[in-house]
Each structure stands twice: as structure tokens, then as C-alpha cells.
Amino acid sequence: MxxxxxxxxxxxxxxxxxxxxxxxxxERSFDGASTRxxxxxxxxxxxxxxxxxxxxxxxxxxxxxxxFERLRTSMQHRLSGLRGVDEVTIAxxxxxxxxxxxxxNPQLHRIIMQESKRAGARLDWMVETHVRPLYExxxxxxxxxxxxxxxxxxxxxxxxxxxxxxxxTVFVMAPECQRLTGVDPFAPEFVAAHADLVxxxxxxxxxxxxx
Amino acid sequence: MxxxxxxxxxxxxxxxxxxxxxxxxxERSFDGASTRxxxxxxxxxxxxxxxxxxxxxxxxxxxxxxxFERLRTSMQHRLSGLRGVDEVTIAxxxxxxxxxxxxxNPQLHRIIMQESKRAGARLDWMVETHVRPLYExxxxxxxxxxxxxxxxxxxxxxxxxxxxxxxxTVFVMAPECQRLTGVDPFAPEFVAAHADLVxxxxxxxxxxxxx
DNA sequence: GTCGGATCTTATCGTTCGATCAGGTAAATG
DNA sequence: CATTTACCTGATCGAACGATAAGATCCGAC
Numbered sequence: 001m002x003x004x005x006x007x008x009x010x011x012x013x014x015x016x017x018x019x020x021x022x023x024x025x026x027e028r029s030f031d032g033a034s035t036r037x038x039x040x041x042x043x044x045x046x047x048x049x050x051x052x053x054x055x056x057x058x059x060x061x062x063x064x065x066x067x068f069e070r071l072r073t074s075m076q077h078r079l080s081g082l083r084g085v086d087e088v089t090i091a092x093x094x095x096x097x098x099x100x101x102x103x104x105n106p107q108l109h110r111i112i113m114q115e116s117k118r119a120g121a122r123l124d125w126m127v128e129t130h131v132r133p134l135y136e137x138x139x140x141x142x143x144x145x146x147x148x149x150x151x152x153x154x155x156x157x158x159x160x161x162x163x164x165x166x167x168x169t170v171f172v173m174a175p176e177c178q179r180l181t182g183v184d185p186f187a188p189e190f191v192a193a194h195a196d197l198v199x200x201x202x203x204x205x206x207x208x209x210x211x
Numbered sequence: 212m213x214x215x216x217x218x219x220x221x222x223x224x225x226x227x228x229x230x231x232x233x234x235x236x237x238e239r240s241f242d243g244a245s246t247r248x249x250x251x252x253x254x255x256x257x258x259x260x261x262x263x264x265x266x267x268x269x270x271x272x273x274x275x276x277x278x279f280e281r282l283r284t285s286m287q288h289r290l291s292g293l294r295g296v297d298e299v300t301i302a303x304x305x306x307x308x309x310x311x312x313x314x315x316n317p318q319l320h321r322i323i324m325q326e327s328k329r330a331g332a333r334l335d336w337m338v339e340t341h342v343r344p345l346y347e348x349x350x351x352x353x354x355x356x357x358x359x360x361x362x363x364x365x366x367x368x369x370x371x372x373x374x375x376x377x378x379x380t381v382f383v384m385a386p387e388c389q390r391l392t393g394v395d396p397f398a399p400e401f402v403a404a405h406a407d408l409v410x411x412x413x414x415x416x417x418x419x420x421x422x
Numbered sequence: 423g424t425c426g427g428a429t430c431t432t433a434t435c436g437t438t439c440g441a442t443c444a445g446g447t448a449a450a451t452g
Numbered sequence: 453c454a455t456t457t458a459c460c461t462g463a464t465c466g467a468a469c470g471a472t473a474a475g476a477t478c479c480g481a482c
Binding site: 431433436438439445447451 | 454
């Protein structure tokens with residue numbers, strides 16, 4: 001915690017600001033999160049945000065960049081060393097990792113859902129920079145599974161939003177879930193059970209005979 | 212449009228304000244929607260909001276009341292005149308109506324998701340006033356279906372958020388869906404197909420043998 | 423016809439917002 | 453030791469926020 005090292009004290013500060021920004025942006029939306037609130041949560045003064053980032057919009061982009069980067073690296077790490085495994089198993093593993101990541105990082109879909117409600121520059125940037133590559137990857141996987149007869153040839157838009165909606169919503173709405181059901185959706189047992197259900201959902205509910 | 216009638220000119224204004232408030236609150240969150248923006252969308256001046264409603268918070272509550280009231284009445288209307296129909300059919304019909312209502316009124320889950328991200332007075336009020344009755348009804352239905360062997364005895368929190376997440380997310384995120392996939396999720400064919408998938412998902416993916 | 427309450431507007435209040443400026447401190451450099 | 457540079461803070465700007473006060477308008481009642 002105490003700044004010890006040579007020069008790069010700014011890197012720790014930058015990280016603290018990014019983490020605080022991610023929390024507040026995801027929880028209170030872009031407009032609802034004030035730069036003063038982010039600064040307070042990060043333990044710094046407000047003008048420091050403008051020293052490290054060009055402005056509020058730029059800070060938001062940096063936080064979102066950082067979040068998607070974590071998703072990519074964690075997914076790659078999870079799937080590394082899987083040579084020769086059949087694609088159905090890989091698909092199940094990816095869905096499972098997606099659910100677990102959504103539980104460990106509820107900010108991801110909170111921000112995505114927030115921005116996706118409204119067309120605009122932030123949504124355009126987020127989609128083209130971060131979401132589309134994931135979507136294209138998922139679509140390609142859907143198509144390979146459908147060609148093998150493992151998945152019904154349902155339009156990818158349906159499958160994609162069924163997957164993200166079913167897998168992430170309960171973690172996005174964790175405070176409501178806690179209050180409404182008394183269940184903590186971040187509890188490891190709940191996350192594991194939910195991942196099982198979503199995997200079953202996507203793989204079994206859309207097998208060829210079913211739809 | 213032109214105010215014809217006797218006295219209640221205020222009722223039309225009140226309705227215009229409520230509609231505008233619902234659109235902006237759901238799209239830009241409570242903090243992101245300004246009273247001036249709502250007034251402009253409603254075609255009135257900003258102080259008029261404080262004449263018809265006690266304040267921004269009160270306006271938000273009135274708009275949410277109105278929205279949930281529409282959900283209740285439309286559901287009752289859809290289910291009226293269904294005597295002697297077996298419960299599985301009723302359940303399917305309710306899921307279908309839920310998806311269709313979510314498509315016709317994307318504000319519903321936009322507001323629910325927005326407020327559910329963060330504990331607070333607005334979430335508490337919304338859950339206890341509007342969400343809990345729906346949840347209790349759904350849980351009772353899950354339990355009856357499970358007792359008949361039509362549904363696996365999965366914890367209701369999973370089923371509830373699978374249903375709402377799978378059924379509503381694509382409409383909440385309609386602008387992203389449009390830009391990402393080129394598909395308009397509000398198109399009648401898309402809504403119908405999505406409702407089919409969700410019904411299948413909930414009824415078939417959780418039959419006893421599956422989980 | 424005029425009176426009274428309901429409806430709506432103009433002007434403005436104090437607060438908070440994001441951003442900037444001028445300066446200050448401390449570590450690296452010569 | 454003197455100077456420079458990276459990092460950080462206090463003070464403050466104009467704009468936008470939610471709210472209110474004071475008054476205009478209009479319609480039904482008597």
C-alpha cells in the first residue's frame with residue numbers, strides 16, 4: 001500500500017482509479033457516476049482523474065478496455081492446453097467460464113446492459129471494439145455445432161442473447177436477487193448450479209429434435 | 212390532441228409526463244434522466260412536473276406504478292376465460308405473454324435491471340411493491356409443476372432469473388442487438404421465435420430427466 | 423360578470439457537475 | 453546542491469441540475 005518503489009507511483013494510482021471507475025460506472029451508469037465519487041472511492045482527489053485521463057469519457061473507455069481485457073485473458077487461460085478436445089466439450093467449458101466470469105465480474109454485464117439500452121457513441125465504440133469479436137466467435141461456434149447436428153440451426157441472435165441473458169442477469173441483478181429470494185447469487189454453490197443450468201439450457205434445449 | 216373537454220386537461224398532461232418519464236428513466240437511468248429532458252419530451256415546461264408530482268422520486272414511482280399496472284392488467288386479460296386448462300399450458304402461455312410484454316414494453320426490464328444493480332430505497336420499494344407478488348406467483352407455479360413431475364425441483368431463484376434473463380435481455384439491449392446482429396428484435400417474427408425458444412427452454416430444459 | 427380554484431409559465435434559487443488553473447511536493451538528474 | 457520532471461492538491465470556473473416562488477391564464481360556479 002505505502003508507496004515504496006522508485007518512480008511509478010502513478011501506476012498504482014491509475015489502477016485504483018480504474019477499479020473505482022469500473023465499480024461506479026457499472027453500478028450507477030455513466031451519468032450517475034460522478035468523478036468526485038470515483039475519486040473518493042479511489043482515495044484520491046478529483047482533479048487527479050483529469051491528470052491521468054483526458055476526461056470522464058476517456059476514463060470510462062479505459063475502464064471498459066481493462067474489463068474486456070480481463071475477460072479475454074481469463075478465457076484464453078481457461079482454454080489453453082485443450083488440444084484434441086471435441087467442440088461440444090469446449091463449448092460447454094466456454095459457457096461455464098462465461099457464467100463464472102459474470103459472477104466474479106458483475107460489472108461486465110452491468111456496463112454492457114447499461115450502454116446497450118441506448119444508441120450512441122459509447123455503444124458504437126464498445127460494440128465494434130469489444131463485443132463484436134466475441135459475438136463473431138460465438139456465431140462461428142454455433143454454426144460448427146449446428147453443422148455437426150449438435151445444435152439446432154437457430155438464428156444466432158436468439159442464441160447469443162439467450163446465453164448472455166440467462167447466464168449473466170442474476171449476477172447483474174444480485175442486490176435484487178438477494179433481497180427478493182434471500183439467496184446470495186455470488187455464493188460458489190449458486191454460481192456452479194447456475195452454470196450447470198445454463199450449459200444444459202444452451203446445449204440440450206436447442207438440440208435438433210427440440211425446436 | 213387539442214384540449215376539448217370540460218376540465219380534466221391535467222389528466223392528458225399527467226399521462227404525457229408519465230410516458231416521457233418512463234422512456235427517459237428506463238433509457239438513461241434515474242440520475243441520467245433530467246427533469247428538463249422529461250418535460251421537453253412531454254411537451255411541457257419543467258416546473259410543471261413539480262406541479263403534478265411531488266418531486267423527481269415521486270414521478271419515478273408513479274411511472275413505475277403505471278408500468279407494472281399495465282403488466283398486471285395485460286396478464287389478467289390474457290389469462291381470463293381459461294377455466295379447466297391444464298397448468299402446463301397456462302404456464303407456457305404466461306411465459307409467452309411475459310416475453311411479448313417485454314418486447315412491447317422494454318422499459319419494464321430496463322428499469323428493473325437499472326435499479327436492481329444497487330441496493331437502496333428505490334430497489335426496496337420496487338421489490339416489495341411490485342416484484343415480490345410476481346415472484347411469489349411464479350414460485351408457486353414452479354412448485355405445482357414440480358409436484359406434478361413436469362418440472363425439475365430446481366431452486367426457484369435459478370428458474371426465475373433464467374426466465375427473466377433469457378426472455379427480456381434481448382429487448383432491454385435492443386439497440387445493441389440491432390447494431391451487433393443487424394436484426395430488429397422488436398420485429399414480430401423475432402418476438403414470436405424468441406418466445407418459442409424461451410418456452411421450450413423453461414419447460415423442456417428443466418424436465419425431470421434433464422437436471 | 424366576477425370569483426375561485428385548477429393549470430401552466432417565467433424567473434430564479436442553491437447545489438452539484440466536469441473541467442481547468444496555478445501551485446506544491448518529492449524523487450530522479452546533472 | 454541546483455534543476456527538472458512526474459505526481460498530486462486546493463481553489464474555482466461555467467453549465468446543468470432539481471426545486472420553488474410569483475404570477476398569468478382559463479374554465480366552471482354562483
